[in-house]
Amino acid sequence: MRQTAGFDAYASHIWPGQQWLFTKPHPELPSKIAFREAPVSEDGGYRRNTYFTMGQQTLFLRCYAEYGRHDFAAGYCAAGPNAFVCCEATLSTRPSGGIESLACGILFDNVTVDGNGIFLANLGGTGGRFGWGAVNSVLWQCSASIVRCDQPPGAFNWAFGCWGEFDGDGYWRASNESVEPESLYIAQLSERLGKENAGQIILPPKPRGGESNPTLERAQQLTQESIHPSQSLKTFILELTSKEPLPLNPNGAPSIDHIGNTTTQSTSTKQHNLIITNGWLVIEDRLAIGTIISVAWWRGTVNPEIAPTHGVALTRF
Template identity: 40%
Template sequence: MIVSSNGFANGFEGDRDSSLVSLKNGKLQYRMYANEGESEAIHTIPDFSYCGYRGGGVRLPQLPVRQVLTPVPGDNRARIQQAIDAVSSLPADNDGFRGAVLLKAGTYTVDGPLFLRTGGVVLRGEGQGPTGTVLIDTLREQHDFIQVGVLKKKKPWKPLKETRQPITSPVVPTGARRFAVTSTEGLKRGDRIIVQRTPDEAWITALDMAQYGWKADIYKVGYERVITDIAENTLLIDAPLVQAIVHRYGGGMIFKYTVERISEVGVEHLRLESVYGSETDEEHGWQAISMNCVENGWVSGVTARHFGFAAVGLNTSVQQVTVQDCAYLEGKSKIRGGRRYSFFIDSTSSRNLFQRCYASSGRHDFVTGSKVPGPNAFVDSFAEQAHNDTGPHHRYATGILFDNVSAPLMRVWNRKAMGSGHGWAGAQVLFWNCHAEQEMCVDSPPGARNWAIGCTVGKRSGAGYWERMGQKVSPRSLYYQQLQERLGAAALDNVMLPQQKRGSIWELLQVWAGNGLLS
């Protein structure tokens, strides 16, 4: 093992560098590449370190306890909800914190969902093992158990139409942070903007997706960014784009927007179990924890057992959330589409981090939904006994890092007519030092790129970018190396376990399997 002076494990003895991202004198060096079907090398692998709570590298806060409960016989739902509501009614401090509801160790019968609808509130237990704080979800209908945030039926963000400005750069490459617009009048540093691709039918034709019902208008994906500098008509944004914006394929625009989210909200140190009637029963708990319209939140140290869909689902408009030290066990549902997406990110959610997560008997264990904007990252995680693949699912998610993820089957590919005509599942999807015991498939759509770098596989398929197969590359973790270079070594101490600095933790995760404290 090669360890840098700050103790971060950069790789393994005998490692080789990737030609696209390599370590030189302890710093990452990026080489530009050309997209599939193109010859001009103008793109770079993005910096994924902006994923996670408060943009990555920030230790999760410990909110003070304001309410304490112990279990009582019968249904505890009303008691727990009343405690949550009581803390929600408290004034927030300067950091946006109100406080935590502490559920002491024991078993709580809970007949239906719990709601965290106000920012600054944490639901906390005393451990995710069988002897910790165990919540038994007894409601016998399909439902999400702990619901964080408020689901908006309309678009999660509202454009300020008068601020729209077309992007005038002929090409904004993947990995870029700078581009030109028609005018910067009315814009300033610190403004939150949407950078929106506006593809046309020429793009659909280039991808050959019309046969699957793709329409350009529904692929107008928006990437939330912050303006950090303005020079004449050129903008600099805080985080790189994870999809090229090309004028000849419709180009793009920027605009300011408003959005309603709650923040500084979390769920910690709980074991959640769903009551079920049979192995294929679907009238019971579905998502153990679902988040909608949340920014700067977290789920830490939670084990979900017997739920039909997910341990944690980051659904609509979830931004800068960390999910860590969590497990999905023994899902109960039919084995078919729309079930067992163990750790899930859906449309309009970005800059989220899943780290140190474990799944068993899921289907799509570490997965994204349709048109997820990115970046998003899954790091140091392990799945076994999976019934389907890990990777982007559904339609054209962009900017996903799978970094030191082990799962039986991993794919980013053209799903063609599968589902409702999914077609290309993802672009700018990177498998870095991953392991797929059965098979890994990596294909690249025209005008984009997907990568497998430093991966070990049982079977390899697809004509995407493959490099150093069967050989681990340096750094061991791209996410943590990028985070260290952007924010310093202290950022690693804030988010990593000591074992991660020494090397792979797959064996640790497999032995742990969501039972007790991961350490």
């Protein structure tokens, strides 16, 4: 699935084999988008960037990925704000974070990347990505093999209550510790819309506390709890899907049948049969011939600013 234009869109209960790709912010392009429960993974180029946005005001809530590349990522000059809240990736092959140039205002809130990292960093000039991948962005209670938080010139990146190995000269607080509130996104939503509205967002139960140096009694308790591992986000999503089915009540919204002009104009086109005559492809007794077109070489980048100049190339869909 590909979303390249629109405002105030909502997607929920998207299952494996599907993907959303957002283009950079523009008046005609996506803004105010929300995702829920959308486990995705496909092996193939940019399609493997499981949850990827180049837009703004995009919410990825309770999203799960397996064997992805940059599972939770923002692309070239994504204006933000964009939020990844309560997301989990397992066996990831590439780090999450800002993966191109100057994505701004990304919130990673309770994001776990198993097998790779989360980077708010200077990407250098390798891999077709140049300079700072993310600026003015926040990591809140995230867990990854490597958490990298660098401070760009003239801007900031922050990391609060993160778990893993750490790298970077950004703003770090309470590393390998739990912090309050549990979710920064929900706390800000509660201040803006009230606790009742914010309380509608359900997060899976998560062990909390200073577990990096527990007491002997707490260590024994944790040992017993480890016999029965905590519920995974994938299992939580499946259970929540049955408890929260897709809403079918329009709540007074007008029907599409009563909006605007519902008439369509049908255009008839003449059909030309393609047949083989004496080994030749023929249309209406004339040899079917076309033109020759050059195929562009791979330019090493999919930067949307210069992609239109690349020319035509064969690719997979």
